[in-house]
Amino acid sequence: MDRVRNVTGKTKRLPRYVREQQMLDAAVQMFARRGYHAASMDEVAELAGVSKPMVYLYLGSKEELFLACIRREAGRLLDAFAGQVNQADAPDQQLWHALRAFFVLVAENRDSWRVLHQQAPAHGEPFAGEVAAMRTAIIAFAADLIDQNIRSRGVSEATEHDVSALAHALVGAGESLADWATEHPDEDPATTARRLMNFAWMGLDNLLHGSIWRP
Amino acid sequence: MDRVRNVTGKTKRLPRYVREQQMLDAAVQMFARRGYHAASMDEVAELAGVSKPMVYLYLGSKEELFLACIRREAGRLLDAFAGQVNQADAPDQQLWHALRAFFVLVAENRDSWRVLHQQAPAHGEPFAGEVAAMRTAIIAFAADLIDQNIRSRGVSEATEHDVSALAHALVGAGESLADWATEHPDEDPATTARRLMNFAWMGLDNLLHGSIWRP
Amino acid sequence: MDRVRNVTGKTKRLPRYVREQQMLDAAVQMFARRGYHAASMDEVAELAGVSKPMVYLYLGSKEELFLACIRREAGRLLDAFAGQVNQADAPDQQLWHALRAFFVLVAENRDSWRVLHQQAPAHGEPFAGEVAAMRTAIIAFAADLIDQNIRSRGVSEATEHDVSALAHALVGAGESLADWATEHPDEDPATTARRLMNFAWMGLDNLLHGSIWRP
Amino acid sequence: MDRVRNVTGKTKRLPRYVREQQMLDAAVQMFARRGYHAASMDEVAELAGVSKPMVYLYLGSKEELFLACIRREAGRLLDAFAGQVNQADAPDQQLWHALRAFFVLVAENRDSWRVLHQQAPAHGEPFAGEVAAMRTAIIAFAADLIDQNIRSRGVSEATEHDVSALAHALVGAGESLADWATEHPDEDPATTARRLMNFAWMGLDNLLHGSIWRP
DNA sequence: TATGAATGAGAGTTCATTCAT
DNA sequence: TATGAATGAACTCTCATTCAT
Numbered sequence: 001m002d003r004v005r006n007v008t009g010k011t012k013r014l015p016r017y018v019r020e021q022q023m024l025d026a027a028v029q030m031f032a033r034r035g036y037h038a039a040s041m042d043e044v045a046e047l048a049g050v051s052k053p054m055v056y057l058y059l060g061s062k063e064e065l066f067l068a069c070i071r072r073e074a075g076r077l078l079d080a081f082a083g084q085v086n087q088a089d090a091p092d093q094q095l096w097h098a099l100r101a102f103f104v105l106v107a108e109n110r111d112s113w114r115v116l117h118q119q120a121p122a123h124g125e126p127f128a129g130e131v132a133a134m135r136t137a138i139i140a141f142a143a144d145l146i147d148q149n150i151r152s153r154g155v156s157e158a159t160e161h162d163v164s165a166l167a168h169a170l171v172g173a174g175e176s177l178a179d180w181a182t183e184h185p186d187e188d189p190a191t192t193a194r195r196l197m198n199f200a201w202m203g204l205d206n207l208l209h210g211s212i213w214r215p
Numbered sequence: 216m217d218r219v220r221n222v223t224g225k226t227k228r229l230p231r232y233v234r235e236q237q238m239l240d241a242a243v244q245m246f247a248r249r250g251y252h253a254a255s256m257d258e259v260a261e262l263a264g265v266s267k268p269m270v271y272l273y274l275g276s277k278e279e280l281f282l283a284c285i286r287r288e289a290g291r292l293l294d295a296f297a298g299q300v301n302q303a304d305a306p307d308q309q310l311w312h313a314l315r316a317f318f319v320l321v322a323e324n325r326d327s328w329r330v331l332h333q334q335a336p337a338h339g340e341p342f343a344g345e346v347a348a349m350r351t352a353i354i355a356f357a358a359d360l361i362d363q364n365i366r367s368r369g370v371s372e373a374t375e376h377d378v379s380a381l382a383h384a385l386v387g388a389g390e391s392l393a394d395w396a397t398e399h400p401d402e403d404p405a406t407t408a409r410r411l412m413n414f415a416w417m418g419l420d421n422l423l424h425g426s427i428w429r430p
Numbered sequence: 431m432d433r434v435r436n437v438t439g440k441t442k443r444l445p446r447y448v449r450e451q452q453m454l455d456a457a458v459q460m461f462a463r464r465g466y467h468a469a470s471m472d473e474v475a476e477l478a479g480v481s482k483p484m485v486y487l488y489l490g491s492k493e494e495l496f497l498a499c500i501r502r503e504a505g506r507l508l509d510a511f512a513g514q515v516n517q518a519d520a521p522d523q524q525l526w527h528a529l530r531a532f533f534v535l536v537a538e539n540r541d542s543w544r545v546l547h548q549q550a551p552a553h554g555e556p557f558a559g560e561v562a563a564m565r566t567a568i569i570a571f572a573a574d575l576i577d578q579n580i581r582s583r584g585v586s587e588a589t590e591h592d593v594s595a596l597a598h599a600l601v602g603a604g605e606s607l608a609d610w611a612t613e614h615p616d617e618d619p620a621t622t623a624r625r626l627m628n629f630a631w632m633g634l635d636n637l638l639h640g641s642i643w644r645p
Numbered sequence: 646m647d648r649v650r651n652v653t654g655k656t657k658r659l660p661r662y663v664r665e666q667q668m669l670d671a672a673v674q675m676f677a678r679r680g681y682h683a684a685s686m687d688e689v690a691e692l693a694g695v696s697k698p699m700v701y702l703y704l705g706s707k708e709e710l711f712l713a714c715i716r717r718e719a720g721r722l723l724d725a726f727a728g729q730v731n732q733a734d735a736p737d738q739q740l741w742h743a744l745r746a747f748f749v750l751v752a753e754n755r756d757s758w759r760v761l762h763q764q765a766p767a768h769g770e771p772f773a774g775e776v777a778a779m780r781t782a783i784i785a786f787a788a789d790l791i792d793q794n795i796r797s798r799g800v801s802e803a804t805e806h807d808v809s810a811l812a813h814a815l816v817g818a819g820e821s822l823a824d825w826a827t828e829h830p831d832e833d834p835a836t837t838a839r840r841l842m843n844f845a846w847m848g849l850d851n852l853l854h855g856s857i858w859r860p
Numbered sequence: 861t862a863t864g865a866a867t868g869a870g871a872g873t874t875c876a877t878t879c880a881t
Numbered sequence: 882t883a884t885g886a887a888t889g890a891a892c893t894c895t896c897a898t899t900c901a902t
Contacts, residue, residue, distance in 0.1 A: 035338055037252040041897060051863045053899080062897060096430055122337030123250055161399075162410075168395040169388035169414045176387020180380060195377075197428045199384045203418025213412045215311055228880065228886055256872065266888045271873065443865055443901065465768055467682040471893065481867045486894065522858070552767030554680055592840075595825060599844045602821020603814040610813040614806075625807075627858045629814045633848025643842045645741055645835075686876060696884045698878080707876065866900075872893090879887075 020058050023048045027059075028069050032111035036066060036123050063126075070120050070127055073112040074134040080105040082141050091145040091152075092201055098141070099174060099196055103189035106178045113182075117175060135171065143167035146204060170200045235273050238263045242274075243284045247326035251281060251338050285335050285342055288327040289349040295320040297356050306360040306367075311412055313356070314389060318404035321393045328397070332390060350386070358382035361419060385415045450488050453478045457489075458499045462541035466496060466553050493556075500550050500557055503542040504564040510535040512571050521575040521582075522631055528571070529604060529626055533619035536608045543612070547605060565601070573597035576634060600630045665703050668693045672704075673714045677756035681711060681768050708771075715765050715772055718757040719779040725750040727786050736790040736797075737846055743786070744819060744841055748834035751823045758827075762820060780816065788812035791849060815845045 014022075026048035030039035041062055045052040059065040080101040085094045106113045120131040143163050150158055174196055181192045229237075241263035245254040256277055260267040274280040295316040300309045321328045335346040358378050365373055373381075389411055396407045444452075456478035460469040471492055475482040489495040510531040515524045536543045550561040573593050580588055588596075604626055611622045659667075671693035675684035686707055690697040704710040725746040730739045751758045765776040788808050795803055803811075819841055826837045 038339070040895090052897095053863060054861085056898070057862085092428065093430075118337050122333050124253070165392065165395060165407075165410050166414060168391045169411060172391020172394075173384035173388040176383045176390070177380065179387075180383040184376075192380075194428070194430065195380050196384060197430075199381060199418050200414070201418075201428050203414050203416075213307070213409070213416050215308075215409065215412075231886085234886085255870090267872090268874075268888060269886080272887085277872065446865085449865085468769070470891085482893090483867060483895075484865080487866085492893065548767050552680060552763050554683070591829075595822065595837075595840050596844060598821045598825040599818035599841060602824075603818040606813045606817020606820065607810065609817075610810060622810075624858070625810050626814060629811060629845070629848050631848075631858050633844050633846075643737070643839070643846050645738075645839065645842075685874090697876095698884060699882085701877070702883085863902085864900105865902100867896105867898085869896090869898105871895080874892085875888105875890090877888085877890105879885105881884085881886100 016058065019048075019050065019054070023050060023055055023059060023065070024069055024072055027065050028073065028115055029111050031066060031069060031119055032114040036119050036127075041065075066120075066123075066127060067130065069115055070130045073109075073116055074131060076109075076112070077102070077105060077116065078134055078137060081138055091148045092197070095142070095145050095201065096193060096197055099193040100190050102174065103178060103181060103192045107181060107185075107189050110182060113178060117178070139164070139167045139171050142170050146170075149204065166204065170196075173200060231273065234263075234265060234269065238265060238270055238274060238280070239284055239287055242280050243288060243330055244326050246281060246284060246334055247329040251334050251342075256280075281335075281338075281342060282345065284330055285345045288324075288331055289346060291324075291327070292317070292320060292331065293349055293352060296353055306363045307412070307416055310357070310360050310416065311408060314408040314411055315405050317389065318393060318396060318407045322396060322400075322404050325397055328393060332393070354379070354382045354386050357385050361385075364419065381419065385411075388415060446488065449478075449480065449484065453480060453485055453489060453495070454499055454502055457495050458503060458545055459541050461496060461499060461549055462544040466549050466557075471495075496550075496553075496557060497560065499545055500560045503539075503546055504561060506539075506542070507532070507535060507546065508564055508567060511568055521578045522627070525572070525575050525631065526623060526627055529623040530620050532604065533608060533611060533622045537611060537615075537619050540612055543608060547608070569594070569597045569601050572600050576600075579634065596634065600626075603630055661703065664693075664695065664699070668695060668700055668704060668710070669714055669717055672710050673718060673756050673760055676711060676714060676764055677759040681764050681772075686710075711765075711768075711772060712775065714760055715775045718754075718761055719776060721754075721757065722747070722750060722761065723779055723782060726783055736793045737842070740787070740790050740846065741838060741842055744838040745835050747819065748823060748826060748837045752826060752830075752834050755827060758823060762823070784809070784812045784816050787815050791815075794849065811849065815841075818845060 023044070027039075027044050030044050030047060033039075034043070041052055041055060044065070045055050048055070055065065059068055081098045084101060085097055087094070089097070116131055116134070120127040122128075143166070146163050146166055150163070177192055177196055181187050181189070238259070242254075242259045245259050245262060248254075249258070256267055256270060259280070260270050263270070270280065274283055296313045299316060300313055302309070304312070331346055331349070335342040337343075358381075361378050361381055365378070392407055392411055396402050396404065453474070457469075457474050460474050460477060463469075464473070471482055471485060474495070475485045478485070485495065489498055511528050514531060515528055517524070519527070546561055546564070550557040552558075573596075576593050576596055580593070607622055607626055611617050611619065668689070672684075672689050675689050675692060678684075679688075686697055686700060689710070690700050693700070700710065704713055726743045729746060730742055732739070734742070761776055761779070765772040767773075788811075791808050791811055795808070822837055822841055826832050826834065
């Protein structure tokens with residue numbers, strides 16, 4: 001009933017791409033708030049202002065719709081995180097820019113973040129895999145920066161395995177802070193990014209200087 | 216058909232408590248591997264070697280069953296993490312013991328970890344809340360240790376808010392490493408714990424010494 | 431499989447209202463013959479020539495379906511009984527017309543009568559209440575006629591309570607005769623109505639003339 | 646937990662007949678208040694202070710239990726109604742005694758009345774038939790009295806069919822008044838019986854004197 | 861293009877009923 | 882005698898999905 005209508009009273013015919021984006025927007029919102037299973041195709045269609053068969057016509061099935069959501073949002077996140085980095089910068093500067101972009105994105109797109117972080121991994125393949133791939137890319141990016149840092153100082157005891165572990169820890173810390181920031185809306189994303197830089201990068205620095213914690 | 220039978224060929228009658236634990240074991244496994252919705256009560260019952268009505272008789276409903284799983288596993292995790300710590304130890308020693316116990320538990324109970332970390336938060340209330348409460352307790356524990364450390368050195372610029380953020384980052388890093396360790400079965404849990412101590416604790420140390428990262 | 435199909439062999443698509451009436455028809459029949467609990471939604475749907483989800487989509491739930499049946503049939507009965515009465519007629523004429531319409535309706539809609547008289551009161555609230563309300567209306571109608579009759583003769587010993595009891599007796603006699611007529615299909619409804627008029631109205635007449643039975 | 650126990654703390658072993666009556670008491674109560682289907686064997690057993698298998702051992706099945714209830718209560722009602730009548734009395738005296746006994750019984754055993762009047766007929770054979778048989782006996786009794794009355798006056802236009810209809814009307818009026826009396830606990834059963842005698846018997850009298858209502 | 865009408869398939873849940881002790 | 886433990890079988894209800902127009 002709320003669908004956009006033109007002056008003749010007929011339903012407005014929008015180009016396919018626009019309609020698709022509307023549906024994806026609606027789907028992301030529903031999946032984030034209700035969860036994948038509890039979100040019904042009926043509700044998605046209604047929120048998108050379209051009839052159910054349209055959703056099927058454009059997106060195929062509930063699984064494909066969910067996948068399309070995941071892909072779109074994962075792409076956006078990757079773009080934000082890694083896309084705008086200047087490879088000529090120092091590693092810490094690169095990480096800093098990436099993290100800040102990430103926290104900004106999450107703050108502005110909570111539903112998107114919940115779909116990627118909370119929903120997709122819980123519903124098995126192929127959804128979990130899609131997010132896992134994105135996460136792997138991010139971790140690789142972090143690992144690369146850590147590696148650059150290490151090499152630039154000539155320290156080299158750390159294996160690839162060690163670096164990978166550090167990158168995982170760094171990303172996990174970032175994800176957790178993203179959730180935390182969600183509950184503190186007055187926290188500036190840049191501040192959150194600085195917190196993480198201090199927590200993580202400084203710890204790495206220490207290791208590089210040989211001060212190691214032992215039980 | 217697969218029910219346990221004794222030599223006389225008759226169905227084994229077990230006391231209620233035993234059967235309940237069997238059902239919870241089966242449920243944790245099914246929920247972890249298939250996901251909450253995809254896991255059917257039929258499958259849970261079959262895996263537990265019991266008929267469906269028994270599951271309902273003892274555990275009430277699918278929701279209550281899931282909650283019971285979450286509560287049991289959350290309790291175990293909390294016990295492992297915070298239960299065996301000696302308050303007389305230095306903060307870093309306390310954290311170290313807790314983390315080691317945590318990584319050991321996760322390594323030995325992957326399904327349990329997946330239920331808590333991957334399934335419960337994805338399915339809304341009351342499940343998410345139950346895990347959130349446990350996580351809050353763990354974060355408080357970590358925050359407390361960080362606080363002790365700060366005070367013992369007389370440094371005091373950090374607000375409670377800052378400490379909370381650090382604790383969230385630390386716990387997030389631990390969760391991420393737990394997942395990572397799951398894919399590296401030959402990694403010793405103690406080693407994983409040491410990685411995290413080095414990544415996190417040393418970073419904190421740095422902060423305490425006043426070396427701060429700035430953009 | 432038995433659904434109505436047109437010559438092209440395709441499923442007939444009927445407007446919502448028509449389908450709803452078909453479902454109610456089927457439901458009344460099933461509830462009357464099998465009883466509320468023994469009637470399954472599967473059977474109702476099949477008899478209506480529709481799939482089960484349609485019944486749920488249009489009527490909501492088994493309880494709501496039963497209620498809808500009761501309401502429709504109670505409405506029809508009330509209309510038949512009280513709807514066509516001319517208030518200008520003498521009380522006995524009014525009652526006579528009402529009773530005749532009632533016995534005609536019951537003779538032509540046995541299932542409907544059984545749902546109202548036999549099923550609904552046996553299954554507690556809200557079903558019993560719905561029929562009780564209709565019955566109360568009918569009894570009030572009868573009581574009113576009795577009252578008019580009394581007043582028209584200036585006799586006035588009878589309290590409201592007494593009149594109510596008489597009305598209940600009259601209606602109970604009518605219900606019982608309705609059941610009895612059901613087993614005597616060759617009995618003309620008008621005859622049945624006349625029987626009741628003689629049994630009831632004449633008895634009242636007597637009372638009004640002061641001839642009272644005493645133990 | 647509330648079962649009767651002797652001093653040794655063991656469950657009291659009561660003779661079979663006593664236990665059976667306890668179970669029937671409990672069953673009548675449950676069937677009357679919840680309805681046949683909604684009453685569960687669990688609840689019946691608990692209310693009777695017995696374990697479920699005992700109910701099955703003594704009464705056979707839910708159907709047989711319900712039948713046993715119906716038979717016991719129908720027997721009591723028949724006894725009350727027709728059992729205490731002195732055949733030497735005049736017909737109106739006989740009817741009066743029977744009705745008074747009936748209204749007394751209903752007033753004191755509401756659950757019993759609801760099982761017979763409300764539940765049994767709603768649940769098909771063999772339950773409905775059992776009550777129908779009892780009702781037939783009562784109607785036959787009434788018809789006989791009416792018949793005696795007619796013959797004693799030498800009036801004989803009335804066929805057996807007519808008399809049967811009158812008896813049905815009389816009994817229906819009685820049933821309806823029984824329900825009505827249930828809602829007016831301060832009404833004396835004898836008064837209710839007198840109401841019915843006046844309503845019914847006097848109406849019959851009229852007919853016998855040739856004053857007939859015509860449309 | 862767009863949709864109201866319709867359904868296949870399967871889930872959770874609840875009993876009456878019966879073993880095994 | 883008496884019962885805690887256990888289940889077969891059904892039933893209500895819900896969706897993702899697809900016709901027919």
